[in-house]
Amino acid sequence: MSTDALPVGFDAARVRRRPTLKRLFDTDSIDTSHETFSRRRDRRKPRGRLRPDELMPDRDGAPPVPEIAWLQERGYLDGIEGELKSGKEATVYLGRTRVGLAAVKVFRDLAVRSFKNDGRYRAGRFIGDARVERAIANRSATGRRAQALLWAAHEYAMLWRLRAAGVNVPEPLVGPDTSDIAQAGEVVLMRFVGDEAGPAPRLADVRLPPDEARRAFDDAVHALTAMWRVGVVHADYSTYNLLWWRGSVVVIDLPQAVDADHREARELLKRDAASLCATFRQHGIEAAPDEVLRVVVAG
Ligand SMILES: Nc1ncnc2c1ncn2[C@@H]1O[C@H](COP(=O)(O)OP(=O)(O)OP(=O)(O)O)[C@@H](O)[C@H]1O
Ligand SMILES: [Mg+2]
Structure with missing residues (x-):
């Protein structure tokens, strides 16, 4: 990567001094502070804003995100290293897998904000269950969860389809088998674009x-x-x-x-x-x- 292509404010010299994976998680590009989370703790915690360590199943309790536990059990995911980005609709974590680093996109609780004005994109898309359709339109808890599952499954489908067509998108790491994609639920696991020094900039x-x-x-x-x-x-x-x-x-x-x-x-x-x-x-x-x-x- 040439110096010219670095994100504004990215300290190239510092990144070059930090070549190891462990140090990746100290860079400015990854939020490991989480102060904002503790302030929110008493409120209903949006699911996607879980701390990285809270995402992994704990030894005695139930896993906070069953899909993450499933991905781990099935050998898709070895661990979560830190939070990469919290976007409007999802939180993206940095994961470790047997094939290398991964971006783990967890569609957050959609109560937080309206989701991509989604009526427009939903129009004409087949859901096949009138109750689910109504729940989504009403943005009930069930509907929001169903919508998150649909968005994740759709993102997987698009990643597979576009990759097959030679479009440069991140390689999906679950699928194309749809039952595995269904098990991954609201979690999209794909190859991390970047390297030990940090994520690729937008x-x-x-x-x-x-x-x-x-x-x-x-x-x-x-x-x-x-x-x-x-x-x-x-x-x-x-x-x-x-x-x-x-x-x-x-x-x-x-x-x-x-x-x-x-x-x-x-x-x-x-x-x-x-x-x-x-x-x-x-x-x-x-x-x-x-x-x-x-x-x-x-x-
Ligand atoms: N595969 C990846 N490799 C590296 N970084 C990634 C990857 N996928 C997502 N990211 C980072 O996470 C950010 C959020 O991802 P994405 O745009 O898919 O979600 P979003 O919720 O729609 O976010 P936003 O609201 O910011 O658009 C991206 O801008 C990018 O910086
Ligand atoms: Mg985006």
């Missing part, structure tokens, strides 16, 4: 020299095109959901992705092109959304 967080910015933009348009070609619209496509790793763009955050036959697919694709262009302006790229859309649709 394109929103790096400063790039002009030629690299152009390559990143072209790569991002190429990925949008490849997705459209296999009938997928990301539906939240911007530099906030694109990682920059070793000179390539890695597309993340797929629970809201829709099929091309979704009734709003075209509209969402248009919005993706617009937010891609808008967020790339910080890198000095001036591109017209209509032109991007034309390129994507032409394949």
